[in-house]
Amino acid sequence: MGKSMGSEPLGKLYNGRKAKRRREWRGLKDTWYDYVHWLGIWGTLIGFVLRPANLKAFFRYRWMVNYLAVPDFFDRHTEGMRGTQLRVARVALELVVRDMCKSMSVMFRADPACGNDKKLNEKLVVFDENMMSQIMNGFPNLKWVSVEVPAVYTCAMMAQDGVLYYLDAAQEYGIPNDVCPMPAAELGVALKGDYPRIGRCAVQCNTTCDGSLMGNGIMASCMDIPTFQLAVPIRHDEDSVQQYAAEEILNAIAFIEEQTGETFDWNAFFETMKRFNKETEQLLEWYDISRTPYPQITGNSLSLYRYAVYMAAGGRVDDFLKTDHKLTKLAMKGYGRKELMAKQVRHRAITWGVQSAYYTAFGIWLQNCWGIVPLVDMLTLCSTRMIDTEDKDKAVYDLAYLYEKMIMRSRSNGGYEVGVADLWRFCESFHVDMVIMYAHMGCKSMSGYHGLFEEEARAHGIHLVWATHGLMDARTASRKDMRTEVNRYMRTVLREEPLDASLEDIDDELAW
Amino acid sequence: MKDLAHIYELENLLHDTYNEPSRRAKENGQYAIGSVCAMIPEPLLNLDNCFSVRLRAPGTGSMEMGTYYMTSIMCECARALLERALEGGYGYLDCILAPDACAQMNRCVENIDKLKLCDNEHFFVTYSDVPMKSDETALRHYVRQMRQYVLEPLADRLGVDISDAALARAVEKQNRINSLIMEIGAYRKEDRPRITGYEFAVLCLSTFVCPKEYMISILSDTLEELKKREPDERSAYRARVVMVGSEIDDPALIRLVEEAGAYVAADCYCLGSFPERTMINLTDDGDVLTQICRHYMEQGQCPRFMNTDKIRQRHQYVDALAREYRADGIIYEQIKFCDYWGYERAYAGKVMRNDYGYPVLSVDRPYASGSSGQLRTRVQAFVESIEIKKGSR
Numbered sequence: 001m002g003k004s005m006g007s008e009p010l011g012k013l014y015n016g017r018k019a020k021r022r023r024e025w026r027g028l029k030d031t032w033y034d035y036v037h038w039l040g041i042w043g044t045l046i047g048f049v050l051r052p053a054n055l056k057a058f059f060r061y062r063w064m065v066n067y068l069a070v071p072d073f074f075d076r077h078t079e080g081m082r083g084t085q086l087r088v089a090r091v092a093l094e095l096v097v098r099d100m101c102k103s104m105s106v107m108f109r110a111d112p113a114c115g116n117d118k119k120l121n122e123k124l125v126v127f128d129e130n131m132m133s134q135i136m137n138g139f140p141n142l143k144w145v146s147v148e149v150p151a152v153y154t155c156a157m158m159a160q161d162g163v164l165y166y167l168d169a170a171q172e173y174g175i176p177n178d179v180c181p182m183p184a185a186e187l188g189v190a191l192k193g194d195y196p197r198i199g200r201c202a203v204q205c206n207t208t209c210d211g212s213l214m215g216n217g218i219m220a221s222c223m224d225i226p227t228f229q230l231a232v233p234i235r236h237d238e239d240s241v242q243q244y245a246a247e248e249i250l251n252a253i254a255f256i257e258e259q260t261g262e263t264f265d266w267n268a269f270f271e272t273m274k275r276f277n278k279e280t281e282q283l284l285e286w287y288d289i290s291r292t293p294y295p296q297i298t299g300n301s302l303s304l305y306r307y308a309v310y311m312a313a314g315g316r317v318d319d320f321l322k323t324d325h326k327l328t329k330l331a332m333k334g335y336g337r338k339e340l341m342a343k344q345v346r347h348r349a350i351t352w353g354v355q356s357a358y359y360t361a362f363g364i365w366l367q368n369c370w371g372i373v374p375l376v377d378m379l380t381l382c383s384t385r386m387i388d389t390e391d392k393d394k395a396v397y398d399l400a401y402l403y404e405k406m407i408m409r410s411r412s413n414g415g416y417e418v419g420v421a422d423l424w425r426f427c428e429s430f431h432v433d434m435v436i437m438y439a440h441m442g443c444k445s446m447s448g449y450h451g452l453f454e455e456e457a458r459a460h461g462i463h464l465v466w467a468t469h470g471l472m473d474a475r476t477a478s479r480k481d482m483r484t485e486v487n488r489y490m491r492t493v494l495r496e497e498p499l500d501a502s503l504e505d506i507d508d509e510l511a512w
Numbered sequence: 513m514k515d516l517a518h519i520y521e522l523e524n525l526l527h528d529t530y531n532e533p534s535r536r537a538k539e540n541g542q543y544a545i546g547s548v549c550a551m552i553p554e555p556l557l558n559l560d561n562c563f564s565v566r567l568r569a570p571g572t573g574s575m576e577m578g579t580y581y582m583t584s585i586m587c588e589c590a591r592a593l594l595e596r597a598l599e600g601g602y603g604y605l606d607c608i609l610a611p612d613a614c615a616q617m618n619r620c621v622e623n624i625d626k627l628k629l630c631d632n633e634h635f636f637v638t639y640s641d642v643p644m645k646s647d648e649t650a651l652r653h654y655v656r657q658m659r660q661y662v663l664e665p666l667a668d669r670l671g672v673d674i675s676d677a678a679l680a681r682a683v684e685k686q687n688r689i690n691s692l693i694m695e696i697g698a699y700r701k702e703d704r705p706r707i708t709g710y711e712f713a714v715l716c717l718s719t720f721v722c723p724k725e726y727m728i729s730i731l732s733d734t735l736e737e738l739k740k741r742e743p744d745e746r747s748a749y750r751a752r753v754v755m756v757g758s759e760i761d762d763p764a765l766i767r768l769v770e771e772a773g774a775y776v777a778a779d780c781y782c783l784g785s786f787p788e789r790t791m792i793n794l795t796d797d798g799d800v801l802t803q804i805c806r807h808y809m810e811q812g813q814c815p816r817f818m819n820t821d822k823i824r825q826r827h828q829y830v831d832a833l834a835r836e837y838r839a840d841g842i843i844y845e846q847i848k849f850c851d852y853w854g855y856e857r858a859y860a861g862k863v864m865r866n867d868y869g870y871p872v873l874s875v876d877r878p879y880a881s882g883s884s885g886q887l888r889t890r891v892q893a894f895v896e897s898i899e900i901k902k903g904s905r
Contacts, residue, residue, distance in 0.1 A: 175855060176876060240846050247649045415639060
């Protein structure tokens with residue numbers, strides 16, 4: 001291994017077992033940077049566990065064991081990186097981890113099984129996993145919390161078998177195995193009684209798909225707190241639905257006010273939304289850089305970070321805006337130095353469809369093995385509309401629009417225009433020659449466009465490479481299966497040789 | 513029992529995607545309005561010179577092209593409809609007015625639309641956003657959507673009369689059908705029913721795919737015939753069941769269940785009589801469209817209604833049906849890959865068994881399941897289990 005990107009085969013890092021054989025050597029400067037940050041992550045984790053309520057949670061909740069893989073998660077998501085790319089990944093993802101730790105600490109402090117802080121518990125409003133949190137910006141005295149994110153969503157990212165137990169629980173209950181594993185696993189956690197029983201009230205949403213909506217219905221019956229179901233219009237690109245969307249937002253606000261006795265604070269809302277708008281401005285800067293030959297903030301560093309900013313932090317956490325600025329500064333520096341995202345950038349790609357939770361590092365493999373740089377992904381390409389921060393009526397409509405454009409559902413719902421036609425517009429805008437099409441086997445919304453994607457990709461002259469996966473269930477399509485599909489396309493259709501042949505066939509079946 | 517006079521005729525027309533009464537209506541200058549979901553109120557599709565046709569794909573065998581366009585994990589019903597469209601089966605339609613209700617059916621319609629599979633000169637497609645909750649906010653939205661994506665396109669593109677008077681006439685026509693179906697269906701409550709569940713399913717399904725005027729005369733004749741019909745001395749059935757679940761557009765499935773010994777005393781599925789054939793009550797005060805939408809929103813039993821009250825109401829509705837039609841058990845069925853019914857079947861199956869005390873058979877099935885040996889065996893076993901329970905009481 002050496003200082004330059006791709007100086008040594010990365011396949012050696014995989015030995016078929018959980019941990020890697022050794023850490024990566026990236027040259028003195030980058031290795032030192034990476035090592036110090038690796039220690040920093042351990043520091044964050046140890047600090048988290050030292051709180052008594054958090055320690056109790058480790059023994060109370062089965063899913064907590066997945067977080068032992070956080071350091072490995074960082075290794076996976078910085079593999080082969082050097083210079084700016086490494087720093088961007090570290091800075092972005094570390095903040096996500098710190099923010100998660102804070103959020104989970106609040107959760108466990110209120111949890112009767114751990115901290116049992118009843119006063120705090122009265123201040124918590126539980127939100128659905130895939131639901132925007134921005135309504136809570138108008139309730140500065142209350143706290144937003146999502147129990148599903150730490151229990152399911154991030155668990156599946158930390159360890160590829162992280163939620164299989166809960167998936168099996170849902171299937172034992174009778175849920176068919178062809179539905180999306182995410183809501184099924186969320187339901188499984190509820191059925192096993194493995195959610196902290198917290199919150200003054202809850203707000204659910206028809207978030208991503210029909211399955212998600214249905215899982216919520218059953219989960220509501222498992223929760224002992226008043227629950228509001230926010231119905232967000234499906235045809236969210238149509239003007240005709242905006243009034244209903246806004247009215248539903250007002251209904252949700254009224255519900256929270258009624259349950260908690262708090263009043264929606266417009267000033268607090270506007271202040272936080274100003275920050276959210278500034279965060280959006282930073283994102284647009286990154287997109288502009290990604291349209292050049294020297295993109296700097298791409299792949300997971302963009303997507304996983306953006307999910308946290310867009311959905312969870314929602315303008316309430318100043319650290320994210322500070323980090324946004326830091327990332328922009330890093331990116332500008334990298335752009336100035338014409339740093340590349342891979343040893344050789346052969347293909348500029350967009351990843352479309354729902355990405356695999358158990359293989360979020362797939363994009364990194366794409367660039368290290370084949371020189372395919374995933375610039376942006378479908379889930380990140382949500383709304384960039386600025387929220388009005390002066391006029392209440394306009395702000396409600398903007399907020400409603402934002403909720404309609406939640407991650408995933410902004411593309412999986414809404415029809416052909418947002419699910420298919422927008423892809424080709426993005427391909428043109430980002431000067432992309434390849435689309436990595438995630439074929440999530442439980443996602444009926446995107447699968448329904450399979451033939452149209454194929455035909456229209458040909459018409460647009462775009463290479464469309466399918467990567468089939470089971471979202472949170474690696475048993476249905478393994479990481480290796482996903483790689484094999486790409487390998488076949490690259491060798492048989494494009495007749496290319498890998499940049500790093502050692503990565504073409506690696507054994508990571510038992511890895512985290 | 514002696515065969516019903518019209519049953520053979522109806523069975524035959526159900527074999528066709530474009531049946532004879534629809535052909536005649538088209539020849540008489542009427543517009544054929546394609547429909548894929550109960551969330552678009554049926555009277556709105558039968559206004560003025562329009563008649564609604566619920567899309568089906570009878571006699572489906574291979575659905576390879578449908579599978580290519582939508583993959584093998586999609587609902588077989590959606591794939592079968594797309595396959596039929598690719599074969600040119602819906603070329604006679606003047607439009608499809610579809611809600612974006614379930615993603616899978618929406619994708620089916622979008623494929624039909626984008627692949628330009630209907631070449632009728634008038635043909636167009638609209639997609640509306642329909643409620644997922646049953647409350648006043650949702651109702652206002654529903655009304656706006658129906659006006660913008662159903663009524664106005666019909667008026668603008670086909671010149672259809674969408675006045676309140678026309679709406680009221682369409683409801684009256686619909687209610688005539690509904691009352692006949694309900695009267696006929698009520699015979700299923702009898703100890704020795706004078707109509708089989710299969711016969712009823714044929715009659716009921718026909719009302720969704722034929723012009724209403726044609727069906728009114730058929731149903732009126734059948735009702736008169738039933739009044740005098742003598743049931744069999746000895747019932748061939750060993751249990752009475754309510755059939756609940758995703759859409760059944762092939763009565764062969766009901767026949768299979770009955771051949772296995774379970775009399776289908778009541779039906780609560782898409783293209784069945786409950787809730788779609790319940791009477792629409794219009795009053796003089798208030799907007800007609802709003803009243804129609806309210807009926808469909810409040811009566812709708814589709815699991816896509818997500819609010820907790822409505823979820824509970826679904827279970828109560830099935831319980832009420834089971835009591836009224838004196839069912840011994842409930843069969844929850846689901847077309848494979850349907851997300852809505854996949855969850856609802858699992859959940860409602862547990863609730864109806866544990867909270868309401870009914871024996872429940874919970875099955876998923878292929879789209880064309882009228883000859884499924886596995887399904888037959890499961891129903892037979894269910895009937896036996898009901899008999900054992902009855903015997904042990």
